[in-house]
Each structure stands twice: as structure tokens, then as C-alpha cells.
Amino acid sequence: MSGRAEHRSRGPLIVVPAAIWLILFFTLPLLIVVAISFAERGRAGGVRLPLVFTLEYYQRLVDPLYLGIFWSSVRIALVVTLACVLVGYPMALFISRVAPRRRNAMLLLVIIPFWTNFLVRTYALKLLLSAEGVVNNLLLGAGLVEAPLDLLFNNFAVVLGLVYGYFPFAVLPMYASIEKFDMTLVEAATDLGANLRRAFLRIMLPLTAPGIIASVILVFVPVVGAFITPDIMGGGKVEMIGTLINRQFGVARNWPFGSAMSLALMLMVVVGVIYYLRSSQESERLI
Amino acid sequence: MTDYAVELIDVTKTFPSGKGEEIAAVDRVSLSIKHGEFFSLLGPSGCGKTTTLRMIAGFELPTRGEIRIHGKSMGETPPYHRRVNTVFQNYALFPHMTVYGNVAFGLEMDRAPRPEIRERVSEALRLVRLPGMEERRPKQLSGGQQQRVALARALVKQPAVLLLDEPLGALDLKLRKAMQIELKHIQHAVGITFIYVTHDQEEALTMSDRIAVMSEGQVLQLGTAAEIYESPASRFVADFIGETNFLDGKVESFRDGQATVLVDGTLRLTAPSAVPDIKIGQPVTFTVRPEKIGLHSDPTDRAVSGQIEEVVYIGTDTRYLVRVSEGSRMVARVQNVGSADQAGFRQAEKVYLTWEPDVARILTK
Numbered sequence: 031m032s033g034r035a036e037h038r039s040r041g042p043l044i045v046v047p048a049a050i051w052l053i054l055f056f057t058l059p060l061l062i063v064v065a066i067s068f069a070e071r072g073r074a075g076g077v078r079l080p081l082v083f084t085l086e087y088y089q090r091l092v093d094p095l096y097l098g099i100f101w102s103s104v105r106i107a108l109v110v111t112l113a114c115v116l117v118g119y120p121m122a123l124f125i126s127r128v129a130p131r132r133r134n135a136m137l138l139l140v141i142i143p144f145w146t147n148f149l150v151r152t153y154a155l156k157l158l159l160s161a162e163g164v165v166n167n168l169l170l171g172a173g174l175v176e177a178p179l180d181l182l183f184n185n186f187a188v189v190l191g192l193v194y195g196y197f198p199f200a201v202l203p204m205y206a207s208i209e210k211f212d213m214t215l216v217e218a219a220t221d222l223g224a225n226l227r228r229a230f231l232r233i234m235l236p237l238t239a240p241g242i243i244a245s246v247i248l249v250f251v252p253v254v255g256a257f258i259t260p261d262i263m264g265g266g267k268v269e270m271i272g273t274l275i276n277r278q279f280g281v282a283r284n285w286p287f288g289s290a291m292s293l294a295l296m297l298m299v300v301v302g303v304i305y306y307l308r309s310s311q312e313s314e315r316l317i
Numbered sequence: 318m319t320d321y322a323v324e325l326i327d328v329t330k331t332f333p334s335g336k337g338e339e340i341a342a343v344d345r346v347s348l349s350i351k352h353g354e355f356f357s358l359l360g361p362s363g364c365g366k367t368t369t370l371r372m373i374a375g376f377e378l379p380t381r382g383e384i385r386i387h388g389k390s391m392g393e394t395p396p397y398h399r400r401v402n403t404v405f406q407n408y409a410l411f412p413h414m415t416v417y418g419n420v421a422f423g424l425e426m427d428r429a430p431r432p433e434i435r436e437r438v439s440e441a442l443r444l445v446r447l448p449g450m451e452e453r454r455p456k457q458l459s460g461g462q463q464q465r466v467a468l469a470r471a472l473v474k475q476p477a478v479l480l481l482d483e484p485l486g487a488l489d490l491k492l493r494k495a496m497q498i499e500l501k502h503i504q505h506a507v508g509i510t511f512i513y514v515t516h517d518q519e520e521a522l523t524m525s526d527r528i529a530v531m532s533e534g535q536v537l538q539l540g541t542a543a544e545i546y547e548s549p550a551s552r553f554v555a556d557f558i559g560e561t562n563f564l565d566g567k568v569e570s571f572r573d574g575q576a577t578v579l580v581d582g583t584l585r586l587t588a589p590s591a592v593p594d595i596k597i598g599q600p601v602t603f604t605v606r607p608e609k610i611g612l613h614s615d616p617t618d619r620a621v622s623g624q625i626e627e628v629v630y631i632g633t634d635t636r637y638l639v640r641v642s643e644g645s646r647m648v649a650r651v652q653n654v655g656s657a658d659q660a661g662f663r664q665a666e667k668v669y670l671t672w673e674p675d676v677a678r679i680l681t682k
Contacts, residue, residue, distance in 0.1 A: 217376055218409035220396045222474065223426030232422075236413050 075283030207241025
């Protein structure tokens with residue numbers, strides 16, 4: 031009896047280190063950003079101290095120019111997410127079906143990019159796609175084109191770079207879901223008259239949906255705010271929210287504007303994910 | 318109406334063994350299953366019975382041979398175009414659907430009208446004695462209930478043939494026995510041909526009209542329960558079904574279908590031969606089932622003498638292990654018709670064993 035009471039009074043103590051960490055490195059910085067977003071810019075950059083309240087930068091955001099950038103970032107993130115899921119799902123399915131020995135090797139191949147520096151990988155892709163790069167050389171050599179293609183510094187390059195970068199994040203959650211899935215359910219469905227397409231749509235897809243949902247969130251959320259890849263693959267020609275924010279804290283030296291943009295992005299993503307989760311739970315009908 | 322519900326004609330299924338060779342999971346199996354029959358495929362794990370069932374369902378295609386359902390050759394027809402439904406060993410109920418959703422699924426695939434589906438689903442649930450369970454989820458059901466939902470789901474489509482892959486394996490003994498009887502009732506009620514796969518010989522004997530005993534991909538014997546039990550054609554069948562005494566020896570004489578076997582150089586046993594052609598000197602096996610043996614304290618003619626080595630009381634019977642020659646022992650089962658204090662035979666007692674001449678068998682393989 032006394033042991034239980036001790037547990038109860040000591041329980042909250044275990045949370046303390048995590049709570050301190052979260053407060054120091056999450057809550058406080060967030061509060062700082064919120065504060066700065068409502069403050070005036072300093073004359074030489076940064077934020078004016080002491081803080082002076084203004085809504086100026088939020089008002090600036092509601093401009094077709096910036097809303098347009100928000101929207102195109104969402105569009106790019108959706109395309110990237112869609113591509114990752116459309117390619118990742120069949121790959122996860124394939125890996126789950128090969129012999130157990132080869133499965134680990136394949137998963138390793140998917141995970142190895144994680145161990146490589148993200149910047150290095152992105153530059154490598156850029157090199158491959160450049161005018162003197164491997165892809166263009168192959169196309170020219172095969173006589174398929176007469177002049178090198180403009181594969182870089184456009185939306186295509188940015189999407190490709192983001193898909194390449196975030197693909198492993200998509201494959202693994204879907205693989206986990208698919209691997210747990212009982213294939214005899216598909217056999218039962220075909221036995222009852224469903225062809226493979228209908229068996230997939232009515233049985234396999236709903237039951238592997240949790241993995242797909244996790245993949246979507248794991249890809250969309252970071253991609254919508256990405257700035258390294260659009261910077262490298264887009265060469266400054268492709269503007270996304272991430273690159274915009276990055277610039278406010280860099281050359282533009284407009285911290286309040288950058289903060290306002292960050293919060294707007296955060297709000298949009300949080301609302302979007304909550305809405306997405308709610309609607310997929312409703313349609314799932316799983317207990 | 319065609320002659321047979323299902324025909325397997327010289328069906329073979331091989332798999333690559335990984336060493337460049339091929340393993341035959343099913344080896345030249347030919348079966349003709351009659352309409353409305355309760356037909357069982359019986360054998361130990363790995364004998365090919367499940368693979369055979371899966372080929373009838375369409376989940377696997379034969380490497381060689383032909384499968385006909387209601388006279389129509391199946392070829393490469395996929396499962397969803399065969400008028401055959403399966404009850405799986407693990408039930409395979411769709412966890413994200415209710416009981417209604419599960420049972421209705423096959424009818425929805427047929428695009429039947431809603432009211433018809435509703436009616437047929439409740440009828441199917443009534444048939445398996447689960448009325449009113451439509452809104453439950455598989456997770457909320459017991460093993461026995463899940464099994465009945467799986468049965469209802471397969472039966473609601475009124476298939477030509479119902480395939481059952483060891484459906485009672487996961488149930489406890491009492492429930493299993495109750496379900497065996499229920500399955501028989503349902504089969505009679507709907508009149509559908511049932512093809513049942515099991516490794517439990519008692520189950521097969523209880524439920525089947527005919528049984529095919531399989532081992533290593535081949536059908537060793539095909540017949541009614543009585544035929545297989547009383548007249549096993551091979552040592553494997555005699556051993557797999559029930560309990561049998563095996564005494565190896567050589568043929569001494571053979572006349573009018575009866576062979577006399579010399580066991581251990583001293584014991585002479587005569588019995589009908591399972592095969593018509595037997596040669597003098599051929600090594601054969603004498604078999605007789607323990608329950609067919611009568612034990613006596615006084616010698617009678619044709620009795621085999623022996624000494625009791627072990628007495629085991631099993632409630633309904635007493636099992637006696639009797640040494641009948643230097644190298645051979647026989648097991649005899651005697652029903653305990655009397656009360657416990659009525660003396661049976663005792664250890665080291667000399668006894669005489671008799672049996673009806675036609676119940677023993679000489680086997681050559």
C-alpha cells in the first residue's frame with residue numbers, strides 16, 4: 031500500500047526534466063517569436079528594443095504577393111507528398127513481399143540516405159541535373175535532345191529535390207503498416223468475388239491507411255516550410271515560404287516580418303494537420 | 318446436372334526448392350467429389366491437403382493437371398470468377414467492417430440490390446445461429462462466433478462448393494465437437510458440397526461421407542470412414558487413423574486371399590491380404606486394431622498366447638500391452654464394462670488373444 035502512494039507522489043517528478051527541456055527550448059523560443067512578430071523592426075535590422083507593439087507585419091502578410099507564395103508552397107508540398115506516397119507505397123508493398131533475407135537489405139538501401147548529409151545529397155542531385163551533368167550527357171549522347179535541358183532552377187527541380195530528400199520518411203511508415211497487414215484478407219476478398227482492384231480499394235487501402243496518413247504528415251509538414259532545397263535546386267528563382275522567412279532573418283534583417291510569417295505558417299500547418307487527422311479518422315471506421 | 322461437383326484430374330503442384338530442384342506439394346492427385354457430399358482431405362501437416370484446397374479455390378494454379386467444377390474446367394480462372402467460397406483457418410474476417418459488412422461483402426461484389434442483401438444476410442446469420450449480431454465488430458466476438466460469421470459470409474453467396482480449411486482448429490475441444498455437429502446440420506440444410514481439410518482423424522471420421530487420406534502430396538486411400546478404418550490399404554493409413562498393432566514378418570503361405578505370416582520365426586498369424594498378389598517369402602506387415610482383440614485366461618483354438626507386460630486404465634477402456642513373441646508385443650483394448658473391482662488381467666499374467674478372422678489385415682506397404 032505504501033509503495034503505491036509513493037509512486038503517485040513521485041510520478042510527476044519524472045516528468046520534470048522533459049518539462050524543463052520543453053519549456054526552455056520550445057515554449058520560451060515560441061513566446062519570443064510571438065512577441066517579436068508584434069513588434070517594430072530595429073533601425074539597422076533585427077527588432078527594436080524596447081519592444082513597441084504593432085500589427086504592421088501581419089497586415090503586410092495579407093498581400094496577394096505573400097499569399098501567393100504561401101499558396102504555391104502548399105501546392106509544391108502537396109505535389110511532393112503525392113509523389114512520395116504514389117512511389118513509396120508500391121515500394122513498401124514490394125519490400126514487404128520479398129523473402130525476409132532480402133528485405134533487410136532493401137530497407138537498408140532506403141535508410142542509408144539518412145546517414146548522408148542532407149546538403150551533400152542535394153548538391154549531388156544538383157550536379158546530376160546540371161547542364162554538364164550526367165542526365166544531360168546521357169540525353170545528348172543518345173541523341174534524344176539537341177541542346178542540354180534546363181533541369182535546374184525551376185519548380186521541377188525543387189519538387190524533385192524535395193521528393194528525393196523526404197522519400198525515406200514516406201516509405202518507412204507505410205512499410206510498417208503494410209507489413210502488419212494480413213494478406214489472407216485480400217485472398218478472402220477475392221474469394222468473395224472482388225477482383226484485385228476492388229480488393230485493394232475496399233480492404234487493403236483502408237487497413238494500411240494509418241501508415242499512409244503518417245507518411246503524409248511526415249512529408250508535408252517539413253516540406254511546406256523547406257528552404258534549403260528550394261534554395262539550392264531553385265537557385266533563388268523559386269520562392270517558397272521557407273526561403274522567404276530565411277531571408278528575413280538573413281539579408282533582409284527584418285525579424286518581426288520573419289516572425290509573423292513563421293507564425294502564420296505554423297498556424298496554417300497545425301490547423302491543416304488537425305483537420306486532416308479528424309477527417310481521416312471519421313472515414314476510417316476502425317475501433 | 319454434371320456427374321461430379323469437383324473433379325481433380327492428375328493434379329500436380331510443384332514449388333522450386335531453392336536448390337534448383339522442385340518439390341511436389343501435390344503429386345498426381347485425382348479425385349471425383351460428388352454433389353452434396355461432405356468430403357474430407359485428411360493428413361498430417363505438409364501432406365498437401367491445404368495446397369489442394371487452395372487450387373480448387375483458385376489461389377494457386379496447378380503445375381499440371383486439370384480441375385473441374387460442375388463439369389467446367391477451371392484453367393486459370395481467378396478466385397473471384399469461381400462459384401466456390403472458402404472458410405479460412407484464421408477466419409480472415411475484415412476487421413474494419415461490422416458483422417453485417419463482412420457477410421454482405423460477397424453480395425455487394427455481385428452488385429445485388431440492397432433489400433436483397435439485407436434479407437440474405439439476416440438469413441445467413443440465422444442459419445449459423447448468430448441472429449441480431451449485425452452491428453458487432455469481429456474484435457468483439459468470441460472465437461466460435463467469429464468462425465460462424467466466416468461460415469455465414471461464405472454460405473450467403475450460395476456457392477456450388479464450400480471449402481473449409483481446418484476451420485475448427487482454434488476452438489477448444491467441447492466447442493469443436495459441438496461445431497462439428499452443427500456443421501453437419503448446416504451442410505444437410507443447404508445441401509451444398511463441402512470439401513473439408515483437417516489433420517484430426519476423429520473429426521474427419523465423424524463428419525465425412527468420404528475421406529481422402531493424404532501424405533506427401535499423394536492420396537493414399539479414398540473411401541468412407543468405415544472403409545478407411547476397417548480396411549486400411551497401407552501402413553501409413555492404418556497408423557494415422559486410430560491405433561493399430563503392426564507385426565512384421567514374411568509370407569509363409571497364401572490361399573484364397575488369406576496369407577499366413579511368420580513373425581519372429583515363431584509366431585504364425587493368418588489374415589486377409591489387402592492386395593490380391595502376394596508372394597511367398599515377401600516381407601509384409603500383419604495388422605489388427607487393439608479394440609478388436611479379446612483376452613481370455615483359457616486357451617481357445619486359433620488364439621495367440623502371450624504375457625501381460627503393462628496394464629493401463631483409461632476410464633472407458635483398459636489397455637493391455639501383451640508380449641506375444643520374443644520381439645513382438647500387441648496392444649489390446651478391453652472396455653471396462655464392469656465395475657472397478659471386477660478383476661481385469663494383471664501384470665505378468667498369461668493370456669490368450671483372439672479376434673474375428675476378417676478384422677485383421679496383411680499389408681504390403
